[in-house]
C-alpha cells in the first residue's frame with residue numbers, strides 16, 4: 342500500500358505521464374507554497390487529530406456500508422453501498438473541503454476562493470468556511486446562477502459571497518478563470534480550493550488524500566460485515582474525487598476489480614456525453630495533463646450529462662494513469678440508465694441517490710446481473726434531494 346502512495350504522484354506531481362503543473366509563474370509560486378505547506382502541516386499529529394475529530398463530530402463519519410438486499414435480490418449479485426450520502430451536506434465533497442479549509446487555517450489564510458458549476462462544490466466549501474470562521478468567495482457563471490438557484494441561496498445563507506461571472510458562455514470555464522484572477526490579486530490572505538482530483542499539482546494528490554478516508558473506512562467495514570474483500574468496486578467519475586476516495590483503499594488488492602463509470606449522456610456523439618476516458622485523448626486542460634475531450638484546436642469540447650456534477654471535459658490525472666495501467670476499467674452509463682437506477686434505488690431501498698451516484702448504481706445493477714455470485718461495493722457519493730425537482734419536471738415520476 343505504502344509504495345503506491347509514495348510514488349504516485351512523483352515529486353513533480355506526475356501520475357505516470359499525467360498531471361503536473363503547467364501554469365503561469367506567479368500562480369506556480371503559490372502552488373509551490375501550498376505544496377510545501379501540505380507536506381509539512383498535513384502530516385503533523387495536531388492536524389491529523391483535528392481532522393479526525395471534525396470528521397467524527399461535525400461530518401458524522403464513519404458513514405455506514407449498507408447491504409442493499411432488495412436491489413440485490415432483483416439483480417442477482419450482492420450490492421453494497423458506501424453511504425457518502427449520509428456525510429454532512431449530503432455528499433462526499435465535504436471530505437476534501439474540510440481538509441482544504443483546515444490546511445488554510447493552519448497556513449493563516451483568511452479567505453477561501455473557488456469556482457462552482459452546479460453549486461455542489463460551492464456549498465461544501467461555504468460550509469467548511471462557516472465552520473472555521475473564514476471568508477468565502479464563490480465564482481459562478483450567470484447561466485449557472487439562474488439554473489441552480491437553491492444552491493446559490495444555500496451559499497449565501499452560509500455566509501459566502503457569490504460572485505457572478507458574466508463573460509463568455511457564463512458557465513464553469515469562465516468561473517474558473519474569474520476565480521483564479523481573484524486569487525492572484527490576493528494570494529497572501531486567500532487560498533484557492535479545487536473541487537475534485539483535478540487542476541495543477543498538488544490538488545489531485547491533496548484532494549485524493551483527503552478522500553482516502555472513504556476507501557479506508559469502506560475496506561474495514563466491508564471486511565467486518567462479510568469476512569472478505571469485495572469482488573468489485575464501482576464509482577461514478579466526473580473529475581474523479583469520490584472514485585479515487587473509494588479506489589485508493591483497494592489499489593493494491595489485485596483481486597478486487599475496479600470500475601469507474603463515466604456519463605454517456607444522450608449518445609456517444611460529440612457534445613452529447615462527458616465520457617472523457619472512453620472517447621477522449623490525452624491532452625492539457627486547466628494546467629495539467631489528462632484524458633480530455635477536445636475540439637480540433639485543442640480547446641475543451643462541449644460536454645453534457647443529466648448529472649451536472651459529471652460534465653467536465655477533463656478527468657483526474659491519477660484516473661488517466663490507472664486507465665493506461667489497466668488497474669481500473671472505465672465504463673459508461675447513459676441518462677436513461679441513470680434515471681432507471683435513480684427510481685429503482687428510491688423505490689426498492691428507500692434511498693434517493695444523486696444523479697451522479699445513480700450512474701454508479703446503474704452500472705452496478707448491470708454487473709450484478711452478469712456476475713450473480715459476486716459482491717459489488719458502490720460508492721453512493723451523494724443524496725438526490727438536489728435533483729428531485731429537475732427529474733420530476735423533465736421526466737415525471739416513473
Ligand SMILES: *Cc1c(COP(=O)(O)O)cnc(C)c1O
Pocket residue numbers: 432433434461462536537538577578579580581582583584650651695697698722723724
Ligand atoms: C460533484 C459530485 C460528483 C462528481 O465529482 P467527482 O470529483 O467525480 O467525485 C459525484 N457525486 C456527487 C454527489 C457530486 O456532488
